[in-house]
Every structure is written in C-alpha cells, then in structure tokens.
Amino acid sequence: MCDEEATVASVDECRQALQELASRLEANAERNGMVNLDRTLACRLTDLGTAFHGRISGGRLIGLEDGDDPKAKIALSTTSDDLITLVQGRLDLPKALAARRVSISASPFDLLKLRKLI
Incomplete structure (x- = not known):
C-alpha cells in the first residue's frame, strides 16, 4: 500500500501552477x-479530463487559456x-518521464530546446 494519501488537485490549482511555470520560464x-x-x-490533465493551452515564444509561456x-x-x-x-520542483522531470508519470509529445529538436528553458 502507498503511504501517501491520493489527492486530486483542482483545476484552479493547476491553472495557478501553470502561471507559476510561466513566471519561471x-x-x-x-x-x-x-x-x-x-x-x-x-x-x-488526465485525471481531471481538462486541458490548458498557450504558446511558448522567445522562452516565455504566453496566452495561457483553458481548453x-x-x-x-x-x-x-x-x-x-x-x-x-513538477512545478513545485518536488518531481524531477526526467524521472517522471521515465516512470511515465509525465508524457511530452514534441519533435526531438523542440525537446532539446525545452530542456534549456526548464
């Protein structure tokens, strides 16, 4: 059994986390x-059945919207x-990718550029 209690963050908490990520980028x-x-x-967000979208431009995350x-x-x-x-820095991205907790679909060149941002 897992020692950690399973929780689900709210859509608002996820929106705030993405805004924090935008500031960090x-x-x-x-x-x-x-x-x-x-x-x-x-x-x-697979467990909430929702999504957000925006644009990465010049190393910045802009135009973040619901959907x-x-x-x-x-x-x-x-x-x-x-x-x-992940945004709080308590989950290592490479380890999360290896464990399939996070999935990123992008071209190999875009992945290399993303590494520089994060």
Whole structure:
C-alpha cells in the first residue's frame, strides 16, 4: 500500500501552477537569453479530463487559456497532482518521464530546446 494519501488537485490549482511555470520560464529566459522556440503548447490533465493551452515564444509561456489545442506542437500529459509537484520542483522531470508519470509529445529538436528553458 502507498503511504501517501491520493489527492486530486483542482483545476484552479493547476491553472495557478501553470502561471507559476510561466513566471519561471520568463525568469529563465531573461537570465539565460532567449531560446529560439515558437510553438503552441497543450497541457492535458488526465485525471481531471481538462486541458490548458498557450504558446511558448522567445522562452516565455504566453496566452495561457483553458481548453485543449489538438494541433499543439508540444503536448504535455500528466495528472493534476503530478503537474503541481513538477512545478513545485518536488518531481524531477526526467524521472517522471521515465516512470511515465509525465508524457511530452514534441519533435526531438523542440525537446532539446525545452530542456534549456526548464
């Protein structure tokens, strides 16, 4: 049995986490210089059956809105709780990808550029 109690973060908590991620990406872009990446992004929360979408431009996450973008060039799928812990830095992205707790669909070149942002 798992020692941790299963919880589900709310849509509002996930929206706030994505706004925090947007702020962090902007700070990284300012500190590390602009990354040449202009792509649509969808974040799909599998346990809530909801999604958010926006655009990564110049290393910044902009235009974050509710709803999915099925044509997004970069798509992240995870649970609400894993999104929260990922943004808080309590979940390591490479380990989460290896454990299939997080899935990212993007071209190999976009993945390399994303690494520089995060």
